[in-house]
Amino acid sequence: MKEPKDTRVVVGMSGGVDSSVAALLLKQQGYDVVGIFMKNWDDTDENGVCTATEDYEDVIRVCNQLDIPYYAVNFEKQYWDKVFTYFLEEYKKGRTPNPDVMCNKEIKFKAFLDHAMSLGADYLATGHYAQVRENDGVHEMLRGVDNNKDQTYFLNQLSQDVLAKVMFPLGHLEKKEVRQIAEENDLATAKKKDSTGICFIGERNFKEFLSEYLPAQPGNMETLDGEVKGKHDGLMYYTLGQRQGLGIGGAGDPWFVVGKNVEDNILYVGQGFHHDALYSDGLIASEANWTKGNAPSEPFHATAKFRYRQQDSGVTVEPLADGRFKVTFDEPERAITPGQAVVFYDDQVCLGGATIDTVLKEEEAVTYVG
């Protein structure tokens, strides 16, 4: 093991408080820290204002406070090809993609990691809330200590090779401690608001954004029995289990999206949060990654998340002959959404994850979901 001062750590800096504190902590630990800002998306508006420029200004200010060198790198092309194209393709299929998972897999922990290594880095660090622990030569990824902030869900595609080269300096901290450290050290980003939403959409209206790239095809909103309840603006604007924006009035329980028929362009709706059609008891997932390296060959029991910030649920994971995995739930689950990630845990260890392809109910594929 090299001394910290001889260990170069490239920190991916977004201009936010988390990555600022990550850089600060590494600097305090004596590492040779280099701050790098990634530009993945050009959102220059009609006034020439670009949030990336503003964010990079914050990176510069923080790096100067820490007295570390700072640079930028442009991955707009890679981001477009690997993340945005996937994002649009998934929506076209009526699924709900997770671009953050893809961005971590293809950009931050691939293209950017390669870039860091080409700069002579020993490690790449980010401000994610997750932890890496070496156990008998295996690099395990653990949940962040702050349960509300834990980001392992988005990091489920990281492999052993990658985990051996990453550091998550915030993993053992609570978000409020991170803010406090930033304030105590008077970091330029200490009071900066956390960014919300998907990076390329930012604070903009999601529907408006998507309509710039995909033609919206309005159609009917129907109950599963075929009763027309209204019009939808395009299936891609709706997610399973969604209540807002349906505009169906009348008596009884509120209405929810319970399914999508992409072929006939129908949005299925049903009454009640616990509508039966929203519940399923299993799923089939592909594109699995196992963070410890070996794919399981036998069925096993674990806990799982089907979306970010959800409580874990008990599941049985069973490898299938075609390389996919069947996941059977201990209890029925509501609004399992194709395109999203299912992520597995053994207590604090994130075992890996996969993309939800098919939702199962009593061993049958549920047709009209997504």
Add this chain to the structure above:
Amino acid sequence: MESIYLDHAATTPVHPGVIEAMLPVYQEVYGNPSSVHQFGRKARRILDEARRTTAASIGANEKEIVFTSGGTEADNLAIIGSAMANQGKGKHIITTQIEHHATLHAVESLEAEGFEITYLPVDETGAVKVSDVEAALREDTILVSIMMVNNETGIIQPIAEIAAILKDHQASFHSDIVQAYGLMEVDVQKLPIDLLAVSGHKINGPKGVGFLYVREGTKLTSLQHGGEQERKRRAGTENVPAIKGFEEAIKILRDNRNEYKASYHRYKQLFLDTLKEEEVQFTVNGAEDKMMESIVNISFPGTNVETMLTNFDLSGVAASSGSACTAGSVEPSHVLSAMYGSEDERTTNSIRFSFGLANNEENVEQAARKVSQIVDRLSE
């Protein structure tokens, strides 16, 4: 780790003689040159002397020198100021695709106001063709703005020939000579040119000062309003200490130009020879026989600008891509795109090295070895 500066085209170290000349001005001469008392007169005397030295450096008359805050302001005043003054005679302006952004963005702002701009191409040598200028010239052309030496490639443009064509045309001829002024002799007695923009910090002078040469009789509308300084062409209290430093830099240049030229040329050769000795794959962008001594733009196949520049900096070598950055990331060079087409890989794998007072043979050779190692590693 020793830091080696190979970015003199971006800015230069201030010559110690310049600092020595400026200090007493800061310490003792705080008067406003426009004031009618002895404090003002003392400052005015410094200003007058500086103006005389500056004018003499290009064979101009003192009344033809307008001190500005730098090259960018001088370019803007020349371009927008003459467009405003001459718009009654036409609204056509000729420039090139390889100008500095001070020029390009200034003409773009005029384009938005209804002026028509012709952006002349360059060939692979990096130079604009005189015949292209001739062909683009129209009756309603009011301004031609072409730089003397390109800041990214160091390629010298055929300014004298272009000036000859324009001699009997109504159009004013402006040249950004910011890069050229350091090493090339410019004499407005021989060169029929109307406007020249120069920057102080590119010639080992202080930042925040420059000048615009305005040939007597050239119409110009001032852009900055206020007092009557600089013969009403540039309002605002003169930056007397900086102008004094600028004057000193001009004097030092005048007395040492040939020596500087020879040593910068030697550094460039040594740099290229060392790269060859290290068997690095590279090509020089632009025609070497049209290149200024202090600049060389080199393409390293199989690499990319961002990774190279970051690696160079982490190993102590400061160079640049010469082109603009957005959010800190390097955009493909507009100059190399004009030379080779925007799809050519040279637009994304080229680095500008520029030599100057911060160099000696030892550090230039050392830098070339570091560059070789990095390029070798990255192009694997």
